[in-house]
Amino acid sequence: MGDFLAFTAKRLFQGALVVLTVSFVLFSIMHMMPGDPIQLIDNPRASEETIERLRKEWGLDKPFLVQYGYWLGNVLRGDLGRSITTGQSVTSLIAGRFPFTLKLTLTALLLQYLVATPLGLWAAYKRDSWFDKCCVVVTSVLRAIPFFWLGILLILVFSVRFGLLPVSGASGPASYILPVLTLMLPRLAETLRITRSEVLEILREKHVATAYAKGLSERAVMIRHVLRNALVPVTVMFFLAVPWLIGGSIITETIFAWPGMGRLLWKSVSVQDFPVVQGIVLLIAILTVVSTTLGDLLTGLLDPRIRVELRREQA
Structure with missing residues (x-):
């Protein structure tokens, strides 16, 4: 202690x-x-x-x-x-914008791990299958896409072309979808890749082979011995993703006119x-x-x- x-x-x-x-x-x-x-x-x-x-x-x-x-x-x-x-208190300005940024980033972060962790585990378990190969290709593409390009693409497709979602602002639950996807998808790809590589490495360790030799079921081995050890680096990545998402929110909030802290920072830099x-x-x-x-x-x-x-x- x-x-x-x-x-x-x-x-x-x-x-x-x-x-x-x-x-x-x-x-x-x-x-x-x-x-x-x-x-x-x-x-x-x-x-x-x-x-x-x-x-x-x-x-x-x-x-x-x-x-x-x-x-x-x-x-x-x-x-x-x-x-x-404006002459306003900086504390009050940040306090008025921070909840919007917090809700946006936390929603993206939670969805990112809820989706990426099981997908990475299953992709490693089904190594070299069509599912695993699709995950590798999709993650490679998503990791290469910058925030601003992805945000503009989503606006063109879902707002301009089909008119399904609002372009900007925080007017309701539907207005969260595009900004959250813009923040989530590139980081989701990174989390899925790390989870898959960690699970593949753990599956090659001796204690996993010993667990199979003892007669444990496939499910017991994956949960007790594989997933538990793989969650250590994934948990660390969860916390390390917070500053990355806040940094990405500066661009995302500017693109979607989101009334958050990132947009306030952008405006403040432009006027010094x-x-x-x-x-x-x-x-x-x-x-x-x-x-x-x-x-x-x-x-x-x-x-x-x-x-x-x-x-x-x-x-």
């Missing part, structure tokens, strides 16, 4: 360093971008005095490190600042709204660290080999 707690503390410390590094790098990139956010939001014919007054009001006249220090101090107090373009961009990316970084840490901790709990390695490191 002590080894596991030490490992948890170590991962949390590493995660905090990652979040801090991401915040500094992002702050640097945003301030190196060409243009001035004050000139973007104010009247282009505004006097120099007005521009300087606004820059001083938003703290943009101070040195870079001083600006970063002020921003980081406010974040530690729970204040993400105010939007330069520093506080909003920094707040959203900071949240994504925290979610990434939390999800990967949970994946590592669950791996340690599910796989006894990880616990042995931890004891060796402590020794």
Whole structure:
């Protein structure tokens, strides 16, 4: 138990360093971008005095490190600042958009694993069959399709050509279908491929042959010995998929005019709204660290080999 707690503390410390590094790098990139956010939001014919007054009001006249220090101090107090373009609290802006992104990504993630895990298991069990070959071809195609191309293709087919589904917005259950498919299908292919390869590897191990030799049924061997071991990397992939889906939602939400956090980030970058961009990316970084840490901790709990390695490191 002590080894596991030490490992948890170590991962949390590493995660905090990652979040801090991401915040500094992002702050640097945003301030190196060409243009001035004050000139973007104010009247282009505004006097120099007005521009300087606004820059001083938003703290943009101070040195870079001083600006970063002020921003980081406010974040530690729970204040993400105010939007330069609207004047609203960044926290309230994100809070209004985050539920839409969360519902979209969680729906895509759950459907992805509910579909891909049994398909990957069955494809490995029926290796070299027509079903297995079809799965290999389909996953290869889906993995090569980028989010934006898939989203546009689905709109052209199901909305423009047949008029079956809404093109944009979050107007009801039907409006979830195309964005969820856009997010889910490429990641589903990756999950199916990993599940299939893990099951094939486990089927070649000695303990599986021993289980068959003991007279266990096909179903018992697949559930107790194969699926249980194959779920370890699949579980890790479940948590690692969270940041990927949130990243993919930026493009997906823009294509489908989805009122989520990804679309807000896209708009904020285009007008150099520093506080909003920094707040959203900071949240994504925290979610990434939390999800990967949970994946590592669950791996340690599910796989006894990880616990042995931890004891060796402590020794």
